[in-house]
Amino acid sequence: MSDDSRPSPAGTRTAAVIPAAGRGVRLGPGAPKALRALGGTPMLIHAVRAMAASRAVSLVVVVAPPDGAPEVKSLLDAHALPERTDFLVVPGGDSRQESVKLGLDALPPDYDIVLVHDAARPLVPVDTVDAVIEAVREGSPAVVPALPLADTVKEVEPAGEPGEPEPVVATPERARLRAVQTPQGFDRATLIHAHETVTDDVTDDASMIEQLGLQVVVVPGHEEAFKVTRPLDLVLAEAVLARRRLNDGF
Numbered sequence: 001m002s003d004d005s006r007p008s009p010a011g012t013r014t015a016a017v018i019p020a021a022g023r024g025v026r027l028g029p030g031a032p033k034a035l036r037a038l039g040g041t042p043m044l045i046h047a048v049r050a051m052a053a054s055r056a057v058s059l060v061v062v063v064a065p066p067d068g069a070p071e072v073k074s075l076l077d078a079h080a081l082p083e084r085t086d087f088l089v090v091p092g093g094d095s096r097q098e099s100v101k102l103g104l105d106a107l108p109p110d111y112d113i114v115l116v117h118d119a120a121r122p123l124v125p126v127d128t129v130d131a132v133i134e135a136v137r138e139g140s141p142a143v144v145p146a147l148p149l150a151d152t153v154k155e156v157e158p159a160g161e162p163g164e165p166e167p168v169v170a171t172p173e174r175a176r177l178r179a180v181q182t183p184q185g186f187d188r189a190t191l192i193h194a195h196e197t198v199t200d201d202v203t204d205d206a207s208m209i210e211q212l213g214l215q216v217v218v219v220p221g222h223e224e225a226f227k228v229t230r231p232l233d234l235v236l237a238e239a240v241l242a243r244r245r246l247n248d249g250f
């Protein structure tokens with residue numbers, strides 16, 4: 001649970017939207033990714049707990065697989081979650097962007113800060129969540145946690161056929177690049193305006209804010225906030241969770 005016991009500034013309420021409607025194709029066959037087990041508990045429950053661990057978050061909106069909302073509601077009922085946090089479940093859409101929009105549509109009016117957090121990042125530490133919220137409270141309309149890169153990145157001309165060599169177009173200066181995580185935090189009105197205005201396909205919510213010409217800022221991310229995308233990520237997530245449980249003595 002967060003050590004940040006400061007009350008929310010007057011009039012400031014924070015909700016988290018968790019898009020969890022993806023299939024998890026890159027993870028391989030099985031249940032929708034968010035419902036797959038990590039340490040015996042669905043990945044989604046870890047992600048919900050990670051958001052609810054912040055004392056600032058008083059509502060979590062889970063965007064379930066399109067035909068899985070009743071199952072997700074039952075899952076939330078069956079797992080211990082903080083009493084001070086409310087939960088809503090809505091069905092998702094065909095893309096992450098669409099799912100986030102459906103989650104935003106379900107938000108009650110009295111929330112002015114919104115986090116968007118991938119169910120596929122189940123192990124984000126609460127300090128990272130709180131750092132994002134704090135930066136929004138301090139006036140940034142859009143805040144993303146991010147880490148420097150370990151690999152050098154090349155821009156290429158994508159191959160016509162899989163496996164074909166790809167010509168390199170450029171090598172961006174690595175020191176200026178960041179790998180972006182979630183939760184991404186937003187001034188609610190700005191995020192809703194972005195989702196109503198930007199029609200391009202994007203891979204994160206902050207890039208919609210950039211397209212509006214507004215400033216997005218980066219705060220330090222965390223290695224344990226990595227996204228479970230491929231099978232090896234699940235091996236790493238199990239190891240991180242086992243280490244946490246050992247350290248916590250259960």
Ligand SMILES: Nc1ccn([C@@H]2O[C@H](COP(=O)(O)OP(=O)(O)OP(=O)(O)O)[C@@H](O)[C@H]2O)c(=O)n1
Binds near residue numbers: 022093117227
């Ligand atoms: N139609 C979609 C697609 C994705 N997501 C969510 O967006 C997050 C990040 O997406 P990703 O990791 O790409 O998940 P999947 O789309 O499930 O993965 P894949 O592309 O391998 O199928 C996940 O929590 C996922 O559930 C969603 O809510 N709705």
Ligand SMILES: C[C@](O)(CO)[C@H](O)COP(=O)(O)O
Binds near residue numbers: 182204227
């Ligand atoms: C939002 C995100 O997690 C930031 O890194 C990422 O862009 C999601 O990408 P995905 O392909 O939908 O997993």
